[in-house]
Amino acid sequence: MAQVLPVEITEELKQSFINYAMSVIVDRALPDVRDGLKPVQRRILFGAYQEGVLPNRKHVKSAKIVGEVMGKYHPHGDAAIYDALVRMAQPWNLRYPLIDGQGNFGSIDGDPPAAQRYTEARLSPIGAEMLLDIDKDTVDFRPNYDGSLKEPEVLPAAIPNLLVNGASGIAVGMATSLPPHNLSEVVDALVAMIENPAITLEEVMRHLPGPDFPTGGKLSKKGIKEAYATGRGSLKVRAKVRVEEKGQRPVLVVTEIPYQVNKASLIAQIAALVKAKKIEDIVGLRDESDRQGLRIAIELKRGANPQVVLNQLYKHTALQTSFTVNLLAIVDGEPKVLSLLDLMRHYLDHRKEVVRRRSLFELRKAEERAHVLEGLLIALDHIDEVIALIRGSEDAPKARIALMERFGLSEAQAQAILDMRLQRLVALEREKLLEEYRGLMEEIARLKAILEDEARLLAEVKADLLRVKEKYGDARRTLITEFEETFNPEDLIEDEPMVITLTAQGFLKRLPLESYRAQGRGGKGLLAGRTKEEDEATHVFVADAHDDLLLFTNRGRVYRLKVYELPEMGRQARGVHVKSLLPLAEDEEVAALLSVRGLDQEGYLVFATERGLVKRTALKEYQNLGQAGLIAIRLQEGDRLVGVALSDPEDEAILATQEGQAIRFPLEEVRATGRDTQGVIGVRFKKPEDRVVSLVVVKPGEMVDLLSVSTRGYGKRTPLSEYPLQGRGGMGVITYAVSTKVGRLAALLKVRGGEDLLVLSRRGLAIRTPVAEIRQYSRATAGVRVMNLPEDDEVASAFVVEEEK
16 A cells, blocks of 8 residues: 655755756756757757768658657657757758758748648758767767667767857756857867967957857957856847948848847837837838848938938847857756856867777777788688688587687687688788788777877867868858947948038938049039939038038038938938938028048138138137037128138138139138137128138148139139238139139139049039149139030039049
């Protein structure tokens, strides 16, 4: 009769839960540090190997593999086994899949795989490498769940699987999350550790800079070293996105997404943000993925700033995610948090043991074969006596004993002689046996050296690793870069020259300078910007993407933007209204632009107004320029800014008017004043309707030309030396012969000869011409045609593009 023993329930629950927890930790959820596999994964690979489902064999039904594994090694549900098998076949989950699947194994959209009765599978080549040499007594085996079979405690793992494929799992009270890495980089790091056992983490990271996810993306450098050193950390991963253009609309094209992000869920997430109006500049969202790769197209409104929208997407969607690092694995039957160096050392220790046991096995086999060959060679040396002895024996056992007694042979040698075919008696066969014996003796010597010398053993481990790298190594997919958790455009935007365009109605944009190809003098130009009816381009300006762009308004205020904060658009795009970028008043508009590399440098800002006033203020007075802007100059009613330039105290200024007059005077005649000042008279006009159109700053005695451009597209170069230095406030000298044919003066620019001239018309045409193609003329001339304009168009602005270095 069964006996019932009363127990304290709290103690029973405590003990039972501990037993359950340890079972989950050790036998289900966490990978072994040596082969990087959980028990179910190991059993699937071994079961497929035992069934002969190898890379060079045809695929078999997944249900067959699942059934074999469940019946022989894994006494759990078939669904859990099939789920594990499917994951090992998905290239977006494993950096190097261990199973080669055929059929529907799911998708990155989260689609479920087909039932196991439909799909087929086999070991992948890398999966087979995990089992290489398992038949050479390289690992220990243990009884399966019912004691009827043996299963490996760990696989030989010629591939550093835990490092290259990573792992994730939730146990009881703990979880593991190891990122995948690039096989070539991991092998290089392991080889470096073999060559220098005292290697530091910094030295390892020269070979292994960080994780490499199967889905690519961008990975922040921040946090990688700490995670590798401590075994815990958090890494920021971003999608790879490029900006394209469809018609006049910018399109964000996502080509790679963060690891373990569901593409369909990501698209739904973006759509929900648009519907909730949290992101208002998105007008289209399409999944254009195909067999060539992933592609999500996010179409934006005309004039939208792609960088701003991308910033919002990074902040609110899974286009940027955090990957939690927790380097937890089973070591000697216990869960441990390890550093990267610990993981590498444990793997190398495992491979050393595998190579040692493999060498021992091969040595034993080689010695056994050499022993047999020695007996055969003895027999061949005494073949007549051997034949006579065998013929004189009553039966095989007696013949074997006779051979052993006569020639001092072992039982194995004597049996081999009895089993020898008569054709082995010819001289050629004897030579073959001798050659085989010599080869075996060399192999035995090599294997003994491996077993006796640690350096030789490590050399074998290294050779195995290099073989794996040569066979399976590939290029890195994930770009490791520097970016903060919050979006920092300077980490993503190249500091390249940009053309900044502003229209009369206040539409602003930028585009790469290379978009304007050089043309011959007198060309019609390229369409530089599609403007609304009655809107005209008023400013064209060249600056580097990381420059500070100072925007001076008709109210005398100044605002600051980074050049990269302007929307980047194509030549025909209209741009975005400046009031969506700056807090301008209702009747406030941008009158002048200037780019600087920081506001803390020495020097002065020189201002020139349409009515001929000029003012000089130290640049440092604008250091505290915030989002609300600052007073830059006090303007008279009806006057407006025409130019702002950087200068040094010894520089000279040249003011040019639309009626073709120019005055050159030293800037020291303009006393430096504060921001909220009006300035002094720089030039007086011969005609009351005349206006200043350009401000040029030059060095005393500078060997340059002044390039004049007229409103009808004519131009010329005139040496600076032809402009006399005068006192401030005069009428100056003639610089351009204005007429109905050539128009009035549109711009006066300083050139050296190696630059390009960029001219923009009011209707949006642009031409880029080498300055050297524009001839030199004296001051009182009109020059040659630079740009061929239609009758209803005229030059709006001109700018010099410095020669590329």
